Amino acid sequence: KGSPDIESSTSRVPGYIEQVKAMGVEIVPSIDELLKKVDVVFLETNDGRPHLEQAIPVFQAGKPVFIDKPVAGSLVDAIALYELSEKYNTPMFSSSSLRFAKGAQRLRNGEEGKITKCSTHSPCSLEATHPDLFWYGIHGVETLFTVMGPGCQSVKRTVSNADRDEVAGKWAGGREGHFTGVRKGTPKGYGGTAVGENGEV
Structure with missing residues (x-):
C-alpha cells in the first residue's frame, strides 16, 4: 500500500x-x-x-x-x-540497474586495463525520510563501485549544498573515485569518465 x-x-x-x-x-x-x-x-x-x-x-x-x-x-x-x-x-x-550498464561492465571486465581513476555523476534528489544519498544517489555510486570494485579505504564528502553533493573515495594502490550527485545544474543525467591503463574513456 x-x-x-x-x-x-x-x-x-x-x-x-x-x-x-x-x-x-x-x-x-x-x-x-x-x-x-x-x-x-x-x-x-x-x-x-x-x-x-x-x-x-x-x-x-x-x-x-x-x-x-x-x-x-x-x-x-x-x-x-x-x-x-x-x-x-x-x-x-540489492542494486541500481546501472550496475549492469554496458559501459560500466566493459570497464569492470578490464577492457581498458586496470582503472586508476573514475568519476561518475547522476541525479541525486533528496527525500526527507532517508539519509541524503540513500534515496537517489545510489545510481551514480553504484556505477562508480562497479568500475572501481570493492576495497574503498576512505570516503570524504567535499561539497554538499542545495545543488549538489560531491564525494571522493580512495582505493588501495592510490586509485581514486569521485561521485557527483546533481540536483541542479550540470552535469545532466547519468555518466562518467575513467582512466585506465589503456587510456581515458
Whole structure:
C-alpha cells in the first residue's frame, strides 16, 4: 500500500496493481500469503524504512529476495538485512540497474586495463525520510563501485549544498573515485569518465 509520508510511494501503487493484474498476476493481501505461492521475492517498496520488517518473514521462509533501492532507511537496518541473509542462509541482492550498464561492465571486465581513476555523476534528489544519498544517489555510486570494485579505504564528502553533493573515495594502490550527485545544474543525467591503463574513456 505504500508509505503515506512519501507521495511517490502511495500514488503509483494503484496503477502498478492494475498493470500486473492485467498480466495475470494474482494479488494477495500479505507477505505471508505471498510466500505460500512463490519461489523468489522481489521487494519493490520504494521506501527503504519498512524493508527490514518486510524481509524478515521472507528470510525465515528461505526465499531468495531482491530488495530494490534504497536497500534500507538506515545503515543499521542495511547491516541487519545482510546479517539475516547470512543467518538464514538465504540469498539477498540489492542494486541500481546501472550496475549492469554496458559501459560500466566493459570497464569492470578490464577492457581498458586496470582503472586508476573514475568519476561518475547522476541525479541525486533528496527525500526527507532517508539519509541524503540513500534515496537517489545510489545510481551514480553504484556505477562508480562497479568500475572501481570493492576495497574503498576512505570516503570524504567535499561539497554538499542545495545543488549538489560531491564525494571522493580512495582505493588501495592510490586509485581514486569521485561521485557527483546533481540536483541542479550540470552535469545532466547519468555518466562518467575513467582512466585506465589503456587510456581515458
